[in-house]
Amino acid sequence: MVRPPHARRRVGIMGGTFDPIHHGHLVAASEVADVFGLDEVLFVPTGAQPFKSERRVAPAEHRYLMAVIATASNPRFSVSRVDIDRPGTTFTIDTLRDVRASLPEAELFFITGADALGQILTWKDAQELFELAHFIGVTRPGHSLDDEGLPSGDVSLLEVPALAISSTDCRARVLAGKPVWYLVPDGVVQYIAKHGLYAPEHADRAPEAQEVTA
Numbered sequence: 281m282v283r284p285p286h287a288r289r290r291v292g293i294m295g296g297t298f299d300p301i302h303h304g305h306l307v308a309a310s311e312v313a314d315v316f317g318l319d320e321v322l323f324v325p326t327g328a329q330p331f332k333s334e335r336r337v338a339p340a341e342h343r344y345l346m347a348v349i350a351t352a353s354n355p356r357f358s359v360s361r362v363d364i365d366r367p368g369t370t371f372t373i374d375t376l377r378d379v380r381a382s383l384p385e386a387e388l389f390f391i392t393g394a395d396a397l398g399q400i401l402t403w404k405d406a407q408e409l410f411e412l413a414h415f416i417g418v419t420r421p422g423h424s425l426d427d428e429g430l431p432s433g434d435v436s437l438l439e440v441p442a443l444a445i446s447s448t449d450c451r452a453r454v455l456a457g458k459p460v461w462y463l464v465p466d467g468v469v470q471y472i473a474k475h476g477l478y479a480p481e482h483a484d485r486a487p488e489a490q491e492v493t494a
């Protein structure tokens with residue numbers, strides 16, 4: 281994308297539980313950054329996600345550090361602590377307000393997979409979300425990408441390389457003793473093993489890996 285000089289900085293925001301971060305997240309962010317000419321993508325791990333309150337989630341600090349490891353080699357990727365440092369339930373409206381406050385001049389793009397895009401109208405202060413960022417819905421295997429009911433002009437849809445990977449499947453594989461090599465970055469494979477994440481047999485060695493945070 282050709283950019284005029286002095287154009288506003290274009291910043292993508294990829295929010296997620298990232299339990300753990302995997303190559304599906306990274307490919308989606310990379311493709312959006314390329315197609316929309318983003319200067320930077322901020323990965324924003326959630327604190328307590330409102331739709332996952334019944335589920336055990338790895339402690340935020342582990343999910344944050346895995347995101348840091350996964351994005352370290354890409355100069356355009358970084359990880360934000362705004363959601364994990366804010367007490368209480370994570371709502372995207374707060375994420376966007378906080379990022380807007382720290383980057384007042386930037387154009388913001390919120391990146392979301394097809395599954396999450398389909399739920400946006402149920403999110404807190406849904407109508408105001410579209411005043412704070414342009415939303416980009418990306419394809420995800422097993423989900424249909426649809427912007428029905430969403431404000432036209434505020435949402436774009438993008439086909440990204442299809443990776444049928446989910447964090448749920450990665451956790452289940454670790455629990456079953458199966459490899460997650462090539463589903464998540466190498467450093468994340470090693471981080472999961474080092475801290476005994478997702479494997480109950482390691483609970484006595486690494487109790488911090490089994491905390492309930494959401």
Ligand SMILES: Nc1ncnc2c1ncn2[C@@H]1O[C@H](COP(=O)(O)OP(=O)(O)OP(=O)(O)O)[C@@H](O)[C@H]1O
Pocket residue numbers: 295296297298299303304305308391392393394395396397418419420421443444445446447448449
């Ligand atoms: N394979 C994928 N391709 C495209 N987008 C994805 C993919 N996996 C996740 N996303 C998107 O990334 C964001 C964060 O996803 P999340 O951290 O919940 O991962 P997940 O794999 O869906 O996790 P879980 O299986 O635990 O629900 C969401 O917008 C989701 O739609």
Ligand SMILES: O=C(O)c1ccc[n+]([C@@H]2O[C@H](COP(=O)([O-])O)[C@@H](O)[C@H]2O)c1
Pocket residue numbers: 294295296297298326329330331332370371372373396402403404
């Ligand atoms: O704001 C809300 O009400 C809301 C409800 C559910 C999910 N979200 C956001 O959706 C993004 C993807 O969430 P998740 O848990 O599917 O990874 C993440 O940034 C969440 O904060 C936001």
